[in-house]
Amino acid sequence: GPYVIVAGEGLALSAAGSVDPDAACGDSIQSYAWRLGANGNLGNGAQRNLTWAQLQAAGVNGVGDYDITLTVTDRFGEAASGLATLRVVNGPEAVATANPARTGCGNVVEFSALNSRFFGPVAQGYGIQTYAWDLDGDGQYDDANGPVVERPAVALPDAQGRIRVVAGLRVTDGLNHSDTTEVVVTIDVQNLPPVANAGGPYTTGPVQGGFADVTLDGRGSLDPNAPCDAVALYKWDTDGDGRYGADDNPADLVGATVRYNSNNWRVNTVDTVRLIVCDQNGLCSAPAEASVNVLDVAPPEGELLSPRADQADNCLAGGNFNIDLRVSDPAGNPITATATIAGVNAGQAQIDPPNDGSAVPLTIVVNGNAVPEGRHEIVVTLRNNQNATTEVTSGGRLTFDRTAPVVTIGANLGDGVCYNPNGVPQAAVNVNDALDPAPSTNRQTLEDGCGRTLRVTATDACGNSGVAERDYLLALPVEVTINGVAEGALVADARVTWDVIGPAACASNVAARYSRNGGAAVNYPEDQLLNQAGNYAMTVSVANCNGVARDQIRNFSINAPPTAVAITAGHPNRDPNLPNAYVAVEGAGLQLNASDSLAPEAGDNVAAYRWDFNQDGNVDANGAVVNFDTSEDGVFRGVLEVQDSLGAVGQTLFQVTVLDVNPVPNAGGPYTVDQGTALRFDGRGTRPGAAADPISNYTWDFGDGT
Numbered sequence: 001g002p003y004v005i006v007a008g009e010g011l012a013l014s015a016a017g018s019v020d021p022d023a024a025c026g027d028s029i030q031s032y033a034w035r036l037g038a039n040g041n042l043g044n045g046a047q048r049n050l051t052w053a054q055l056q057a058a059g060v061n062g063v064g065d066y067d068i069t070l071t072v073t074d075r076f077g078e079a080a081s082g083l084a085t086l087r088v089v090n091g092p093e094a095v096a097t098a099n100p101a102r103t104g105c106g107n108v109v110e111f112s113a114l115n116s117r118f119f120g121p122v123a124q125g126y127g128i129q130t131y132a133w134d135l136d137g138d139g140q141y142d143d144a145n146g147p148v149v150e151r152p153a154v155a156l157p158d159a160q161g162r163i164r165v166v167a168g169l170r171v172t173d174g175l176n177h178s179d180t181t182e183v184v185v186t187i188d189v190q191n192l193p194p195v196a197n198a199g200g201p202y203t204t205g206p207v208q209g210g211f212a213d214v215t216l217d218g219r220g221s222l223d224p225n226a227p228c229d230a231v232a233l234y235k236w237d238t239d240g241d242g243r244y245g246a247d248d249n250p251a252d253l254v255g256a257t258v259r260y261n262s263n264n265w266r267v268n269t270v271d272t273v274r275l276i277v278c279d280q281n282g283l284c285s286a287p288a289e290a291s292v293n294v295l296d297v298a299p300p301e302g303e304l305l306s307p308r309a310d311q312a313d314n315c316l317a318g319g320n321f322n323i324d325l326r327v328s329d330p331a332g333n334p335i336t337a338t339a340t341i342a343g344v345n346a347g348q349a350q351i352d353p354p355n356d357g358s359a360v361p362l363t364i365v366v367n368g369n370a371v372p373e374g375r376h377e378i379v380v381t382l383r384n385n386q387n388a389t390t391e392v393t394s395g396g397r398l399t400f401d402r403t404a405p406v407v408t409i410g411a412n413l414g415d416g417v418c419y420n421p422n423g424v425p426q427a428a429v430n431v432n433d434a435l436d437p438a439p440s441t442n443r444q445t446l447e448d449g450c451g452r453t454l455r456v457t458a459t460d461a462c463g464n465s466g467v468a469e470r471d472y473l474l475a476l477p478v479e480v481t482i483n484g485v486a487e488g489a490l491v492a493d494a495r496v497t498w499d500v501i502g503p504a505a506c507a508s509n510v511a512a513r514y515s516r517n518g519g520a521a522v523n524y525p526e527d528q529l530l531n532q533a534g535n536y537a538m539t540v541s542v543a544n545c546n547g548v549a550r551d552q553i554r555n556f557s558i559n560a561p562p563t564a565v566a567i568t569a570g571h572p573n574r575d576p577n578l579p580n581a582y583v584a585v586e587g588a589g590l591q592l593n594a595s596d597s598l599a600p601e602a603g604d605n606v607a608a609y610r611w612d613f614n615q616d617g618n619v620d621a622n623g624a625v626v627n628f629d630t631s632e633d634g635v636f637r638g639v640l641e642v643q644d645s646l647g648a649v650g651q652t653l654f655q656v657t658v659l660d661v662n663p664v665p666n667a668g669g670p671y672t673v674d675q676g677t678a679l680r681f682d683g684r685g686t687r688p689g690a691a692a693d694p695i696s697n698y699t700w701d702f703g704d705g706t
Helices: 052-058
Strands: 003-006 011-014 029-036 040-044 047-050 064-074 079-089 097-099 102-104 108-112 128-134 148-152 164-173 178-188 202-204 214-217 231-237 257-260 269-279 288-294 301-306 320-328 335-341 344-351 360-367 374-384 389-400 406-409 429-432 440-448 451-459 465-474 480-483 489-491 497-500 509-516 534-543 549-558 581-585 591-593 606-612 625-627 634-644 649-659
Touching: 003 011, 040 047, 040 052, 047 052, 097 178, 108 164, 202 214, 202 389, 214 301, 231 257, 301 374, 301 389, 320 335, 320 374, 335 360, 406 451, 406 465, 429 440, 429 451, 480 534, 480 549, 497 509
Parallel strands: 003 079, 102 178, 202 288, 489 549, 581 649
Antiparallel strands: 011 047, 029 040, 029 064, 064 079, 097 108, 108 148, 128 164, 148 440, 164 178, 214 257, 231 269, 269 288, 301 320, 320 360, 335 344, 335 374, 344 360, 374 389, 406 429, 440 451, 451 465, 480 497, 509 534, 534 549, 591 625, 606 634, 634 649
8 A cells, every 4th residue: 555546447456566574484474364454344355356336345435544454463373454445536527618608709718627636646557647528419429639728710500500519538647547527619700691602614515405504613712601500501503583493383403403304405505593591590592693605525524533623622731642533425426534723724634435425533633832821722624535625623722731820938937947846937939920810729638757848739620730839947846867776775885876867957056975874964075975984874865946945865874894703602612712603623523603693684685605714815615604624633723804795794703623632552461471471462453543544653651660
């Protein structure tokens, strides 16, 4: 712990940090018992995964703090308990605002998620990480990202005739908890009637059995309230009776594009057609008319499919683009299609269509970078080899825009200025684009320590993006990364350095001092070598951009050499008259034992023992316990060297006295012999004092001086 969960989630408990201090002696923790509060049983085990239902059964009844107790018991029944806190919080809360909440069509609205909240600790992932927006009502949060976005207010009337933007916001924290909400912007529109455009002029000519059909195209009609209204109904009057579409009897043509033929056509005459269009609110336009020229040769026919003014993607940002057409010729004559944009020949393509008059696709590739920036209509002239022509258009002007919006951040948010966290001014942002009056704008605040970068990105309708950034500082406590030695580490020596988290300007001053073994504090220049053994407390004091200091403390120890002890307390061969000395009888077994040698630090240990039995500089034995040869009596002086886990060494002298042991004589006998007979005396029963010290000579004394 401490443990933090969102209400409704499960909890994973872990006792991995529990230890038995007697583990080196073979003891171990045998059981783990978890309890919530005084009586809530959470089960047993070093690891526990609990569902929300199990937590509720144990007494977790909602948001709040709860005490969890872990009791561990070892092999001998000894028990100890530890307390942890369980904090149950709500997940993130999405709060969206719109400013203004009521506006005119196309005006820029600022959508803000800055009032969204989270309730768990940031360090454990509960801070909000992403802000995703659904601005087109499709249920997908893929239209913008960031805590503040700006968009033009654009919507079509709904079934109740209301014109509203319903913006959805989804916030997600670092643990993937999320919440959604909506904010509504009401769009006020003074509805004006649409403006009809009957297209044309159209051309036709004789084909077998009559005249070629004409495709009447009213898609050039527009609604002045667009994009918050649109043309919904196209009604044609082709018989000149002043009645349109379904209002005529029989009904006349209805539709944005319709096929039209007339029994009244004659070569070298002109027919007139009229069009009325109505918007989504039922308000209709004044009539518009177009002529149909009846020629002596049937011209090609075609339709410009893309790009068109009435399509959503009616902005071209440069580079090559395709003009896609469907073309036909009543007699199957070859067709040359020539595109003109802003009075300039933009491209050309040829095709030999089928003889049956069926339509085929045709593409003209245009270098968009050669088209002047601005709003222009695409006109494609279709000419067959009989010199008969037809014009098809994009149905209105398209935007050709290769220049990104210019974003300016006002000086009220100062570059590099240090602000109190609650005193950051709202940046004045200005976005200018020659061809888009309301580019979409995203604001992001990037964090780097105390450093903040306001990044404003404006994107026009053609996808060109302009970016402006402004860096500033917050007078927050400044953290540094302390390098060179870890907290609580035991090291041979240390050089301590530090790095400010965030821009260097976050810290107006950094100073360090240290104390050793609780002594007086001493100023510390960065990267100075420390190699005196002891316990250190290094304090790094960091003043923020307003001069308010914050201390960070790093505790560590510099290794002291181990203490070499050549003989253990209570060793049976300890010499009572000398320190660090052994005494043994010649030929008897003797083990030298340095197990009482120790490293002074709790986290260190003696890693190597090296014995030099005669002080000749050579190692004669390795290990805490070694055998010493007592086959020769005498006094032997040596050196014990011990080395700890960090390579530090300690030495001590030691002495071994091997005592000589007299042999035990045995003259044999008793002997009985006749006078005058030679007698052989036998001293072979004599025993040496030690097996390693054999008898070298025998001397017999017969009491007569020989």
